Amino acid sequence: MFPILEAEFLAPEIKRFVIEAPRVARKRRAGQFVIVRLHERGERIPLTIADGDPERGTITLIVQGVGKTTKLMNLLEAGDAILDLVGPLGSPSDVRRYGTVVVIGGGVGTAIAWPTARAMKQAGNRVVGIVGARSRQLVLLEPEMRAICDELEIVTDDGSSGRQGVVIDPLCERIMRGDRIDLVLAIGPVRMMQAVAEMTRPSGIRTIVSLNSLMVDGTGMCGGCRVSTRDGTRFACVDGPEFDAHAVDFDTLARRNRTYRDSEAAALEAFRADPNSAL
Amino acid sequence: MSANPLPPKQRTKIPRQEMPEQQAAARRRNFDEVNRGLTVLGASTEAMRCLECAKPACVSGCPVGVKIRDFIALITAGDYLGAAAKIREDNVLPAITGRVCPQETQCEGCCILGKTFEPLGIGHLERFVADYEREHGELGLPEIAPPSGRKVAIIGSGPAGLSAAGDLVRWGHAVTVFEALHEIGGVLVYGIPAFRLPKAIVRHEVEALARMGVDFQANVVVGKTVTIDELMDEEGYDAVLVATGAGLPKFLGIPGEHLPGVSSANEFLTRVNLMHANEFPSYDEPVFDCRGRDVAVIGGGNTAMDAVRTACRLGARRSLLIYRRTEAEMPARVEEIRHAKQEGIELLTLANPVAFLSDDEGFLAGVRCLRMELGQPDASGRRSPVPIPGSEFEVPVAMAVVALGTGANPLVQSSTPDLATDPRGYIAADPETLRTSKRGVFAAGDIVTGAATVILAMAAGRRAAAAIGEFLESGAWIDAEAVG
Ligand SMILES: Cc1cc2nc3c(=O)[nH]c(=O)nc-3n(C[C@H](O)[C@H](O)[C@H](O)COP(=O)(O)OP(=O)(O)OC[C@H]3O[C@@H](n4cnc5c(N)ncnc54)[C@H](O)[C@@H]3O)c2cc1C
Ligand SMILES: Cc1cc2nc3c(=O)[nH]c(=O)nc-3n(C[C@H](O)[C@H](O)[C@H](O)COP(=O)(O)OP(=O)(O)OC[C@H]3O[C@@H](n4cnc5c(N)ncnc54)[C@H](O)[C@@H]3O)c2cc1C
Ligand code: SF4
Ligand code: SF4
Ligand code: FES
Numbered sequence: 001m002f003p004i005l006e007a008e009f010l011a012p013e014i015k016r017f018v019i020e021a022p023r024v025a026r027k028r029r030a031g032q033f034v035i036v037r038l039h040e041r042g043e044r045i046p047l048t049i050a051d052g053d054p055e056r057g058t059i060t061l062i063v064q065g066v067g068k069t070t071k072l073m074n075l076l077e078a079g080d081a082i083l084d085l086v087g088p089l090g091s092p093s094d095v096r097r098y099g100t101v102v103v104i105g106g107g108v109g110t111a112i113a114w115p116t117a118r119a120m121k122q123a124g125n126r127v128v129g130i131v132g133a134r135s136r137q138l139v140l141l142e143p144e145m146r147a148i149c150d151e152l153e154i155v156t157d158d159g160s161s162g163r164q165g166v167v168i169d170p171l172c173e174r175i176m177r178g179d180r181i182d183l184v185l186a187i188g189p190v191r192m193m194q195a196v197a198e199m200t201r202p203s204g205i206r207t208i209v210s211l212n213s214l215m216v217d218g219t220g221m222c223g224g225c226r227v228s229t230r231d232g233t234r235f236a237c238v239d240g241p242e243f244d245a246h247a248v249d250f251d252t253l254a255r256r257n258r259t260y261r262d263s264e265a266a267a268l269e270a271f272r273a274d275p276n277s278a279l
Numbered sequence: 280m281s282a283n284p285l286p287p288k289q290r291t292k293i294p295r296q297e298m299p300e301q302q303a304a305a306r307r308r309n310f311d312e313v314n315r316g317l318t319v320l321g322a323s324t325e326a327m328r329c330l331e332c333a334k335p336a337c338v339s340g341c342p343v344g345v346k347i348r349d350f351i352a353l354i355t356a357g358d359y360l361g362a363a364a365k366i367r368e369d370n371v372l373p374a375i376t377g378r379v380c381p382q383e384t385q386c387e388g389c390c391i392l393g394k395t396f397e398p399l400g401i402g403h404l405e406r407f408v409a410d411y412e413r414e415h416g417e418l419g420l421p422e423i424a425p426p427s428g429r430k431v432a433i434i435g436s437g438p439a440g441l442s443a444a445g446d447l448v449r450w451g452h453a454v455t456v457f458e459a460l461h462e463i464g465g466v467l468v469y470g471i472p473a474f475r476l477p478k479a480i481v482r483h484e485v486e487a488l489a490r491m492g493v494d495f496q497a498n499v500v501v502g503k504t505v506t507i508d509e510l511m512d513e514e515g516y517d518a519v520l521v522a523t524g525a526g527l528p529k530f531l532g533i534p535g536e537h538l539p540g541v542s543s544a545n546e547f548l549t550r551v552n553l554m555h556a557n558e559f560p561s562y563d564e565p566v567f568d569c570r571g572r573d574v575a576v577i578g579g580g581n582t583a584m585d586a587v588r589t590a591c592r593l594g595a596r597r598s599l600l601i602y603r604r605t606e607a608e609m610p611a612r613v614e615e616i617r618h619a620k621q622e623g624i625e626l627l628t629l630a631n632p633v634a635f636l637s638d639d640e641g642f643l644a645g646v647r648c649l650r651m652e653l654g655q656p657d658a659s660g661r662r663s664p665v666p667i668p669g670s671e672f673e674v675p676v677a678m679a680v681v682a683l684g685t686g687a688n689p690l691v692q693s694s695t696p697d698l699a700t701d702p703r704g705y706i707a708a709d710p711e712t713l714r715t716s717k718r719g720v721f722a723a724g725d726i727v728t729g730a731a732t733v734i735l736a737m738a739a740g741r742r743a744a745a746a747i748g749e750f751l752e753s754g755a756w757i758d759a760e761a762v763g
Contacts, residue, residue, distance in 0.1 A: 043563040222546035259539035263565035
């Protein structure tokens with residue numbers, strides 16, 4: 001069992017957990033994730049390690065409730081525990097001194113990007129943050145991002161915070177203006193990452209995305225997380241989750257993520273009708 | 280010593296006792312075990328068929344040399360617990376091997392009765408005594424030597440890791456088994472389905488080991504959560520056994536393999552066996568909804584057979600096995616092929632997929648295959664399939680499972696630079712001592728040999744345990760340079 005020490009909502013449906021997991025806390029590096037299983041009948045889902053404290057033996061997870069398992073997890077409080085937690089999985093981010101790094105986070109993608117953004121800053125990069133959300137309440141980790149970014153732009157769909165639009169807009173302007181960009185890290189919905197990849201492709205700006213494929217074991221055993229890339233088939237759980245955006249076949253990824261959509265919708269509906277039945 | 284009252288001539292007149300089976304019509308839609316186990320009468324009758332050969336050929340066919348004649352004689356004498364103890368001298372997982380060994384090519388394949396009559400049902404009898412032992416009074420746990428003060432880490436909880444753990448803990452060593460998944464048992468829990476190997480049997484073995492003092496740590500991926508060097512240098516393990524299996528799925532590399540609806544056998548079987556997706560929505564993990572749809576499984580081994588029979592049990596309308604040679608070349612156990620056919624599994628042989636086809640929504644809609652014919656024997660001695668030009672045809676299916684075998688998972692090797700591997704990525708280990716190129720590190724099971732069998736993994740695990748025991752005592756590491 002992995003005890004939850006802290007749990008607090010950061011935004012509607014988005015919750016931050018501090019969990020005791022000493023082995024993981026000691027080894028984790030930016031860009032890695034864990035797989036959790038909440039209870040005996042639960043499924044295994046991947047979640048990025050947002051932060052870690054090796055001394056205290058804890059890791060931080062930030063969870064967006066999108067379906068049954070994440071919504072169930074967001075019902076947990078400090079004092080509860082998670083049945084299974086394994087990691088750190090995946091390859092760490094390739095953190096080096098690139099120069100200027102633009103970090104783009106869409107939705108909960110900001111939480112996934114934040115540990116790498118911070119590591120990039122510590123490695124001596126100039127970090128430009130672009131954080132997108134549907135509306136003001138959903139803007140994640142603004143103070144944390146502000147603390148590590150040399151520049152930060154907030155973009156909301158409805159203009160309730162920062163400028164109105166999508167995260168592509170400020171990126172596009174910077175490219176048009178000829179701003180120096182040595183690396184783009186984009187994490188968010190598949191279509192957002194795809195749009196960023198198309199935006200940076202003509203100028204050949206090195207672009208990294210973190211792929212959210214469906215996973216089961218997270219160790220390279222099932223092949224369910226496979227992604228199609230220019231260099232052939234890759235397993236997101238071991239070869240990724242970060243990939244060169246210009247090599248990824250996003251359409252295939254988007255299609256594969258729909259594999260279980262009917263089951264997922266049915267599970268969520270049953271859970272909404274009776275949340276207690278799940279525990 | 281023989282308790283068998285019958286003269287040899289009469290023994291051969293007894294027909295081989297049939298294994299009671301769940302009716303095919305019912306079992307094709309449930310996950311309960313197919314074979315129900317011999318009754319006491321069935322088992323003692325079957326045992327009476329044994330000729331008690333002076334030089335038992337059967338034993339030479341068993342990879343671990345189970346004293347078959349002697350345990351059969353104990354069954355005839357009615358001493359089932361004694362028979363179980365006799366098997367356990369050489370085989371620590373008899374309830375499992377009795378169910379899953381390819382007996383027809385091993386013990387039973389060598390039984391002298393088989394030359395003229397049906398061979399003795401050795402696997403069924405092994406299973407019978409092991410089940411009897413489990414259900415009626417324990418033999419008690421084996422004696423545990425006083426603590427040696429030595430610590431051994433075992434990576435992977437499949438048959439190789441479990442059997443090594445059993446020996447090492449008996450000799451007084453402190454044993455910790457690290458397992459990447461949340462459940463202990465390796466392929467026995469995530470791969471082989473419950474209708475062939477009920478999970479309770481594996482759990483029983485694991486619990487016995489835990490009671491003997493083996494410390495099981497699930498949710499630890501060695502190479503990620505902790506490295507071998509950290510285990511040895513920081514956590515004080517004196518020796519490490521790598522028993523991580525051959526779990527990396529192979530794909531065909533043909534167009535359409537990424538379509539939703541195409542999965543590896545590992546993924547499909549793991550969702551069902553480990554995650555209980557067959558009980559969705561009572562369990563949360565989903566699996567492709569096979570109900571009323573057509574499913575094709577590609578391959579001809581045990582894994583393929585398990586996958587296609589699982590699809591049938593999930594409610595598939597048509598469950599089809601596509602294999603590029605003929606039924607005679609299929610590597611699956613004959614019992615599985617027979618059971619599958621009884622359950623209505625269709626075998627499409629001499630066919631090889633060349634592409635997966637998509638519907639308008641981007642989901643799998645079919646498999647395009649080429650017809651094959653058998654040509655010259657290849658290196659394995661089997662006649663190799665040759666495509667017939669222009670023979671393409673399409674099979675409409677909503678789901679396809681690729682069961683083409685597995686390779687070495689590189690997680691441990693890549694995080695342990697001084698661990699030598701062979702060109703295919705398996706760990707190089709001395710066949711006898713199972714020592715690797717790294718001092719204090721041993722390797723056993725599928726991660727050394729490539730995908731093999733439960734009994735071979737168990738035998739290797741025990742050989743490794745013996746070598747580890749010897750190393751812990753002598754501290755000598757002589758033949759390191761011979762490896763790698
Ligand atoms: C490497 C990795 C790191 C991740 N890190 C985080 C994180 O830090 N915080 C966080 O909130 N989420 C993260 N995710 C996504 C998270 O795993 C999914 O949201 C979760 O599995 C959904 O499970 P569910 O049962 O709640 O929803 P489901 O019922 O399974 O799905 C609901 C909806 O979410 C979509 N979905 C399902 N699985 C995924 C998935 N793996 N990724 C994206 N969308 C999915 C479905 O298409 C569906 O529309 C990560 C995913 C990966 C692969
Ligand atoms: C579907 C299927 C059906 C089969 N049917 C039969 C049959 O009928 N008869 C037969 O004899 N054989 C059968 N086999 C083969 C047999 O199961 C294997 O040969 C045997 O299990 C190998 O044992 P092992 O101990 O080497 O490895 P495995 O059983 O593969 O166990 C290895 C374990 O190590 C864990 N692991 C891997 N990497 C790490 C890591 N880095 N850190 C921690 N843990 C790790 C894995 O999660 C796994 O649990 C079948 C195999 C499959 C897949
Ligand atoms: S271990 Fe396998 S091969 Fe040996 S006797 Fe038992 S069933 Fe036969
Ligand atoms: S070879 Fe057959 S008949 Fe002879 S001892 Fe072995 S099982 Fe009995
Ligand atoms: S999640 Fe199973 S191989 Fe990546």
